[in-house]
Amino acid sequence: MDATTPKRSTNGHGDPKAAREAARKAGGAGPDDASADGGLLGLPGRVLGGLAKAISTRIPPADLDERDPDYIRESLPRLWLLSSIYFRGEVRGLGNIPEEGAVLMVGNHSGGNLTPDTTVFTLAFTTYFGVERVFHQLAHNLVLSMPGLAFLRKYGTVAASPQNARKALRSGAAVLVYPGGDYEVHRPSWERHRVDFGGRKGFIRLAIEENVPLVPVVAVGGQETALFLSRGEGLAKLLGLDRMLRLKVLPISIAIPWGINVGDMLGHIPLPAKIVVEALPPIDVREEFGETPDLDEVYDHIVRLMQETLDALASERRLPLFG
Amino acid sequence: MRVYERITIGAPAGAVWEHISDPGRYLHFMSGVTRWEVCGSQRHGLGARYKMLLRVGSAEVGGLIEIVENVEPSDLAWVSVTGVDQRGRWRLRAVADATQVELRLAYGVAGAGLSGWVAERLAAPTVRGHLRRSLQQLKRQVEQEQLREAAAARRAARAQTG
Numbered sequence: 001m002d003a004t005t006p007k008r009s010t011n012g013h014g015d016p017k018a019a020r021e022a023a024r025k026a027g028g029a030g031p032d033d034a035s036a037d038g039g040l041l042g043l044p045g046r047v048l049g050g051l052a053k054a055i056s057t058r059i060p061p062a063d064l065d066e067r068d069p070d071y072i073r074e075s076l077p078r079l080w081l082l083s084s085i086y087f088r089g090e091v092r093g094l095g096n097i098p099e100e101g102a103v104l105m106v107g108n109h110s111g112g113n114l115t116p117d118t119t120v121f122t123l124a125f126t127t128y129f130g131v132e133r134v135f136h137q138l139a140h141n142l143v144l145s146m147p148g149l150a151f152l153r154k155y156g157t158v159a160a161s162p163q164n165a166r167k168a169l170r171s172g173a174a175v176l177v178y179p180g181g182d183y184e185v186h187r188p189s190w191e192r193h194r195v196d197f198g199g200r201k202g203f204i205r206l207a208i209e210e211n212v213p214l215v216p217v218v219a220v221g222g223q224e225t226a227l228f229l230s231r232g233e234g235l236a237k238l239l240g241l242d243r244m245l246r247l248k249v250l251p252i253s254i255a256i257p258w259g260i261n262v263g264d265m266l267g268h269i270p271l272p273a274k275i276v277v278e279a280l281p282p283i284d285v286r287e288e289f290g291e292t293p294d295l296d297e298v299y300d301h302i303v304r305l306m307q308e309t310l311d312a313l314a315s316e317r318r319l320p321l322f323g
Numbered sequence: 324m325r326v327y328e329r330i331t332i333g334a335p336a337g338a339v340w341e342h343i344s345d346p347g348r349y350l351h352f353m354s355g356v357t358r359w360e361v362c363g364s365q366r367h368g369l370g371a372r373y374k375m376l377l378r379v380g381s382a383e384v385g386g387l388i389e390i391v392e393n394v395e396p397s398d399l400a401w402v403s404v405t406g407v408d409q410r411g412r413w414r415l416r417a418v419a420d421a422t423q424v425e426l427r428l429a430y431g432v433a434g435a436g437l438s439g440w441v442a443e444r445l446a447a448p449t450v451r452g453h454l455r456r457s458l459q460q461l462k463r464q465v466e467q468e469q470l471r472e473a474a475a476a477r478r479a480a481r482a483q484t485g
Contacts, residue, residue, distance in 0.1 A: 074434040076407070077442035084380025085445065091381060120381060127382040130405050 064171055067156035069131040076131075079123040086272050087221070088323065089120035093279035094128045097215050102169045103282065104207045105215045108195045108306060109178035109185045110222025112253060113143065113264045117219035120275045121176070122155065134173040138165055140182055142245060146265075162202055169210045176217070179203050186231045186251035186264070192223030193314040195306045198248075201295045204285065204302070208293060213282035216306045220277075220313040224320045225270035226255035232262070274323025276313050280305065324443035325429040326451045330458040334469045336415045336422045340396035342465055343413045346373055352464055354456035355449075357383050369393045372404065377453060379446050384430075385409070408433055424461065426454050 386406015
């Protein structure tokens with residue numbers, strides 16, 4: 001490569017340094033401009049700004065080749081122990097997922113920064129279809145940047161972005177996305193039986209553009225693994241976390257071992273709640289909603305479908321945690 | 324981890340063999356099996372391949388298996404091609420007017436270390452339970468079929484003499 005040619009990262013985001021420079025020239029606020037955007041004040045601002053810079057440089061590139069089938073296979077017993085013994089997981093409807101080819105699975109997300117529904121579903125998907133079937137999960141950049149979680153990349157986890165999802169789908173992989181992301185995963189415990197994507201519709205656009213079936217995946221139980229009190233959206237906005245870290249929330253929960261847990265950055269020990277996951281029949285968006293589907297209509301349909309399933313799964317539960 | 328179960332079925336080995344060598348019957352008598360599908364054009368015999376899944380805990384484990392031993396009517400063995408490592412064997416031996424049937428399954432994940440060792444042992448009671456119920460269901464089906472065949476033969480004999 002020519003020394004003068006700008007370097008490009010392989011994660012679909014382009015060169016982060018160049019992007020920051022472009023944003024600065026355009027007068028916008030890049031990740032390093034936290035203190036200038038009015039969201040942060042004084043020492044906390046400088047500390048969080050430094051943290052943001054440290055984390056943004058730690059964001060791993062989304063290389064689909066990092067998925068390691070042998071590693072996944074060897075770790076299946078560990079996942080099985082966690083899923084079967086600790087969470088008494090139960091996954092239904094895997095036969096609804098197309099046997100081969102690219103598919104976009106859309107899930108509701110629960111459990112704070114440690115999401116047991118993903119663990120239970122990943123094990124079930126992998127044992128059902130075999131480690132040979134390529135399966136990628138999209139996760140927040142922060143999750144992939146956390147120390148000790150690098151192994152997630154071997155499972156096929158990549159940073160959540162439309163580019164990465166598109167790249168994975170074009171490679172013929174099954175892709176699991178959680179549109180609700182950090183917003184949904186930290187909802188208060190009394191909203192645990194609610195599908196809340198926060199109006200994010202990018203997944204529908206993706207399914208239409210890539211012409212892949214969309215499979216809703218509904219999980220219950222994850223939000224019982226701690227007592228989630230608040231998303232802390234106001235606090236996150238005040239501290240400018242949205243601009244710096246793409247975080248719309250600064251959750252507050254009561255969790256083991258911290259007691260009061262603000263941010264959940266270090267994770268927590270999840271309570272052993274019973275997790276039940278159900279995959280629904282695939283939706284061909286173009287076939288069901290026409291050649292130029294109305295995103296709002298599709299979104300409402302999918303959320304309604306998932307909410308009805310979640311209500312049904314919730315009605316089977318007699319007690320929190322025990323299921 | 325290796326588990327096995329045994330049962331005595333009041334029928335000749337050939338009758339039992341008919342059941343265990345027919346992939347179409349597995350979902351009817353194998354407990355915990357959620358899938359047993361023929362892969363490829365060969366349905367029976369040496370080299371036949373099946374996609375099988377067995378529910379153990381929160382997962383359906385199994386994968387692609389291949390028949391590696393097919394000695395009618397005494398031994399039918401398979402090994403895994405993909406998925407969890409497994410070796411299975413049906414062993415049929417004639418005893419008086421009955422057949423002793425043994426179903427063996429050895430399973431594990433090579434390279435899984437301590438967690439693999441623990442998981443194999445914790446899964447064993449479930450797997451053993453599946454094997455036991457499978458044999459009981461097989462016995463019921465084979466013996467009922469024997470009774471039906473015997474009754475049909477008696478009816479035919481009566482019709483001839485009448």
